[in-house]
Amino acid sequence: MAKIPDQMLAAQVVEFKKPYKIHKVPTPGKDLNEYDMLVKVAVASLCHTDGMVTEGIMGTPLPCIASHEGSGTVVKVGSAIKEFEVGDRVLCSLTYHRCGVCADCTGPEVGRQYCPNVGGYLGVNRDGSFAEYEVVDGRECCLLPDNVSFETAAPLACAGITVWGGLVRAGLKAGESVAIVGGGGGLGHLGVQFAKALGLNVIAIDAREEALSLSRECGADTLVDARSGKEKVVEEVKKVTGGQGADATLNVSDHESAAATGAAVTKMHGVLVQIAQPTNISVPFQELVFRDIRIHGSLTSSRGECLKMLDVVSRHNIKVKTNAFNGIQEVPKAIELAHSGKMQGKPVIIINQEAIENERKSGIKMV
Template identity: 55%
Template sequence: MAPNLTPTIPTEMKAARITTYGAPYTLTTVPVPSPSSLGPHDLLVKVAAASHCHTDTIVRNGVFGTRLPCTGSHEGAGTVVLTGSSSSTAFRPGDRVMCGLPLHPCGVCAECTTGPENQRQYCTVVAGHVGVHLDGCFAEYVLVDARHTTPVPDGVSLLSAAPLACAGRTIWRGVKIAGLAEGEWLAIIGSGGGLGHIGVQFAKALGLRVVGVDARDGGLALTSEMGAEVVVDARQGRESVVEEVSRVTGGNGGVDAAIVLADSEDAAALACALTRMHGTVVQIAQPEEVRIPFQELVFRDIRIRGSVLCSPGESEEMMKFVAEHGIEVRTNVFRGLERIGELVDAVERGEVKGKAVVVVDEEQIRRERERGPGAA
């Protein structure tokens, strides 16, 4: 564990903010959240690294009605510098953490109390979500809720932890709720993207047989690198994809479950078509409409589940799994918030394999590199 030392906290910081919908981020100087503004469950985190998610593009385009200006990124990791009164026993200054997204859940609704623990992230009576409705991690400091923030275990770097804050949490839950047993087949539609390449590894480490489906040369290559047993090019058309998957799964009628990570118009329909009768399709991608032919639901009894993020317990389970199994997060690193424009341009040009990550605090990354992740 890192030393229990509270560094001097400045009054101002750099932040990359959305100031106009559809426009590039604006790099500016804003106030650091003051110690007096921390609620009982709040943590002030000195951000080491923050990454870009597809949802960031949606936020910048105004889909969530975010009140502007707002600091971007809901995927961040760093070091705790201040704790609220109720969180001080769970976290201390110096602890390495993966930032939580929901801020101030109500604590009284069914999702927060009587419902299953793996539904805690569905509380709707929240102040908002970090980097979506509230200031996020493209800044030197960020305010997060301790109840949804996860310790980063030894052996996992902050550069890897940042993308796991959304991409990792989301695909981990998707793989888990698919409900498969060791040796069963899982298809991932969009397997070579930021979530997909992590999901392939999660599924493999859980003993599943993985069919990776992608429509990009780079995505197909990354799917193969991550160890998918079967890699299928979606560009060959639905009929050919279904035929190939049916053949490789040995007459099983298709895969036992599929996860949809691609937001193309026909992705969900493809997932259903290559899944066996009575199988499960987990929808994670967020297109404006999810289109599925009624025949899949009525005549083949395909069960559709939606999924988002992780509960706090699932998140801790995921981080331990990442450490234990050496899950790799493929990162494209941009050093300094000043390079946020380059990062976004690279993402929009399709040049990023895996996750695009900006190093916000080089000192934290350097310290990890010299001592090893988690070393005191």
């Protein structure tokens, strides 16, 4: 491995409601914690939560390097980490230093990221992936399968594991149906592919031509245009579910009417998994009381679930629709595209072009 430089380029939040400051900062990792690793970032992705950070909603201490969706190569390993070594390709978990002893850490695998004593989250209250190097918790990261590229992996660190966790909480079996409100967005198009890989019948609901087109490309069984109005949407979903509604619904849209639509298209006694994070979630009482629709909030998921997700990505050739930008200097362009309303998939920043070239030269067919 090349010598680690004393300084690196990074995109920092230095003032709320202002653009990132892109400049040189000291490279971290000189005094590495025994459980940590230093990763040379190959690709970092932009997430909806990054906007919440820049607005000051997450209570982020400043300055803070942005992005919690990263993938890269291990260049330094803490003394207590035995699973990884220098040169390994990894998915960088956003979770940092769970306590390991609380009820969440010792409870069901899918919920361990809820640790109330966590040491922080990368890109939220600790430095993240919009940098040439970042410090990660080696106990939380995942080794990338040989055929999963850095560009595919980065968005999986949050968008991927978030919608995967929602599917796990929906508790569906192969052959059952799932509706995804926002099925053509950054999370939604991954949810469509994951659900198909798990043998589910997928109903994608969205309100943009670009999103509906992406849902179709990703294999959704049924497309429903939300612009037709709630009654028509419910009618279309019932038409393909024997008049019952979807067995479960994931809502990954923060539109003010999305949760209500999600509840309405779900069968009686079914589950609406709320993943999107609008300020308020509004669902008519009739859905909850008269139809027994249960709402289950879902954040991300655990390392164990992340490993399962990566296995599915590898075996089923899951494709992340990415919009690539070259270099940290182009982060503002990625943000502009994300806010344009015309984007399909996820904006990603190629930070280490050499790592990408080495993947291409490997001879392995990448997803």
